[in-house]
Amino acid sequence: MKPKSQRLILVSLAVIALIVAALLAMSAMREQAAFFYAPADVQRLGLPLDRAVRVGGMVQEGSLRRHQDGVTIDFVVHDETEHTIPVTFTGIVPNLFREGSGVVAEGRFQPDGRFVASEILAKHDENYMPPELSDRGLHKTETIE
Helix, strand or coil: CHHHHHHHHHHHHHHHHHHHHHHHHHHHHHHHEEEEEEEEHHHCCCCCCCEEEEEEEEEECCCCCCCCCCCCEEEEEEEECCCCCEEEEECCCCCCCCCCCCCEEEEEEECCEEEEEEEEECCCCCCCCCCHHHHHHHCCCCCCC
16 A cells, blocks of 8 residues: 555544544433523423523522521522513522622422532622732722713
């Protein structure tokens, strides 16, 4: 076999191997992807019962309830519409998690419409300042207009 044909075969095999690896990677990523839904999206599109998703919005004031076990909480996520999503989470919540703050919860919807979260991510606004700095007056945020 000529060296030119050997190179052609090796290059062809390498290209095929790269294509197969890329297809496997894309398949694995699609199964791990968590789609993001706001309460209005859930109302419009229906409950995505077949996969893990993320829901996001604001924790409704007065909706946070702690169970007797000390690690399970119930709360309601809302957005700028009137739609809400009831959420249940068992675990330790982030320090920034509180009523009126932003939240992203990852988990699954139940057929009754309740969202059971496996992970909670608290969001803060762009004016966030660590408590250590704000107490001492070391940090001041102002807007430029």
